[in-house]
Amino acid sequence: MDKLNLCIIFGGTSSEHDVSRVSAASVIDNINPEKYNIYTVGITKSGKWLLYEGDTDAMRTGEWESGKCTPAIISPDRTVRGIVAQSGKVIPLDVVFPVLHGKYGEDGTVQGLLALADIPCVGSGVIGSAVCMDKCMAKIVFKNENIPQADWVELRRGDRADVEMIEKKLGYPCFIKPANAGSSVGVSKAVDREGLLRGIEIAFREDEKILIEEGINAREVECSVIGNENPESAEVLGEVLPANEFYDYEAKYKNANSKLLIPAPVSDEMRDEIRALAVRAYKACECRGLARVDFLVDKKDGSVRLNEINTIPGFTSISMYSMLWDKAGVGYSELIDRLIGFALDSER
């Protein structure tokens, strides 16, 4: 079989640029080089697109930008179907894996470019990416599907925050989040009115639209889903044990005391319930390829609520998404092959 020309896009302008670099480096280090010619396009924090021809260590540290880089773009022109370097050189592509998290990467924008370009893309397309990126839109879709979730109030910039109504509806503690963010950036927990008002201000620094959710005293259980029309969930779930009061940015990436429990210690019934909800939510949002579906399990009564869907979850070999598949018998490099297979499948 001929090798496929695969482009990995990494970095990006979102607050999760650094996380993306690490995920992408892990993909490149573990992918089967006999199956793919790998081309790497990095997007700097300021949004510059560069064809990068250096090693993955410099991607991890961020030093790649001063390595072998040439300005290059993926052309939206369907007759080109590839990377166009500044020199005019064209690299034809068979498939792209945007290993990008957050805004302008995981939200349907890059997926839209690839749709215009007629290049198959790993993961969800425009609609699934956009719905899952916007926590308010995702909640509306979940509600329409009767998927259990924390109650919420949406606020747009310029709306009057009716604190009394919010307190009455949601109580304390509550969580305040930007609609479009990730890695807990801009997320706060409030236990009183002062915290609520501060949380609203913090969330509006990140986005024009925010949501406030009833706080659940919860265990955080996650489920890996793969596939297109008939998605499957991994039979092993994972649980995160945040080192901080909730799973904030520090607890996610900086605090080694946060732990991942695989498999999550839940009953078989709860596991089945979570897996089924994950697949229903994935289909409802029109996800494709992959997603990690995150749940809040009430510590007191064991009730399960869907928290969010991540269409491009952290994707190193030791990230939750890939470790759950690994436990289920699908190793990391095979997982990458399968995801590329689903991207090519979508095209037919």
Ligand SMILES: Nc1ncnc2c1ncn2[C@@H]1O[C@H](COP(=O)(O)OP(=O)(O)O)[C@@H](O)[C@H]1O
């Ligand atoms: N309604 C809630 N009840 C309890 N904890 C929550 C709730 N919403 C969010 N959290 C906590 O905040 C973290 C980040 O929120 P999340 O919605 O997952 O945003 P992000 O997209 O940034 O990961 C969660 O992992 C969890 O620890």
Ligand SMILES: [Mg+2]
């Ligand atoms: Mg989350």
